[in-house]
Amino acid sequence: QKEVEQDPGPLSVPEGAIVSLNCTYSNSAFQYFMWYRQYSRKGPELLMYTYSSGNKEDGRFTAQVDKSSKYISLFIRDSQPSDSATYLCAMTARTSYGKLTFGQGTILTVHP
Amino acid sequence: GAGVSQSPSNKVTEKGKDVELRCDPISGHTALYWYRQSLGQGLEFLIYFQGNSAPDKSGLPSDRFSAERTGGSVSTLTIQRTQQEDSAVYLCASSIVESSDTQYFGPGTRLTVL
Numbered sequence: 303q304k305e306v307e308q309d310p311g312p313l314s315v316p317e318g319a320i321v322s323l324n325c326t327y328s329n330s331a332f333q334y335f336m337w338y339r340q341y342s343r344k345g346p347e348l349l350m351y352t353y354s355s356g357n358k359e360d361g362r363f364t365a366q367v368d369k370s371s372k373y374i375s376l377f378i379r380d381s382q383p384s385d386s387a388t389y390l391c392a393m394t395a396r397t398s399y400g401k402l403t404f405g406q407g408t409i410l411t412v413h414p
Numbered sequence: 415g416a417g418v419s420q421s422p423s424n425k426v427t428e429k430g431k432d433v434e435l436r437c438d439p440i441s442g443h444t445a446l447y448w449y450r451q452s453l454g455q456g457l458e459f460l461i462y463f464q465g466n467s468a469p470d471k472s473g474l475p476s477d478r479f480s481a482e483r484t485g486g487s488v489s490t491l492t493i494q495r496t497q498q499e500d501s502a503v504y505l506c507a508s509s510i511v512e513s514s515d516t517q518y519f520g521p522g523t524r525l526t527v528l
Contacts, residue, residue, distance in 0.1 A: 345519035
């Protein structure tokens with residue numbers, strides 16, 4: 303079983319929809335949680351970074367962390383066709399030199 | 415400023431040949447990471463550099479894989495005697511320091527082994 307589980311989708315939604323992306327993890331040492339967005343044939347770019355349980359909001363994006371349940375989420379409000387990409391959750395432990403463990407990635411398509 | 419750059423962007427090689435992949439991190443970033451992204455395995459950690467030393471090589475899949483970093487900057491990932499299962503996108507990332515800092519990724523090198 304992988305340390306980080308993420309439903310690969312694909313997920314297809316209409317423009318304007320609220321998108322919910324989720325990951326679960328098994329390693330309780332993970333303390334830092336990230337969401338990356340990756341467009342086709344590009345490197346991942348950081349969207350959200352959190353290190354505590356609770357919510358963090360940035361524009362249309364909200365990251366949620368529940369350490370007690372080992373569950374993280376990313377919500378995208380008012381989704382746009384430009385949000386179509388692969389979304390990767392990633393996490394690391396304080397003692398891991400920043401080595402990231404990634405989920406499989408969820409392919410999202412927002413259609414006009 | 416300039417981001418992380420990688421070269422070549424694409425590499426096609428024959429089974430058994432050696433390849434070298436290059437990463438230029440963001441200037442001033444002391445931590446450098448190599449990851450591999452393949453269809454079946456997702457994005458996996460390979461090796462981490464702090465300065466020129468590699469405290470964590472735990473992700474290198476076999477002794478055919480090696481990496482070095484010189485001058486605290488450029489890094490080269492070398493794969494000897496390539497196999498078809500080495501086909502993947504090799505991504506490099508850098509951060510100011512290690513641990514919890516944001517990692518910035520390059521565009522990757524797409525390696526195809528025929």
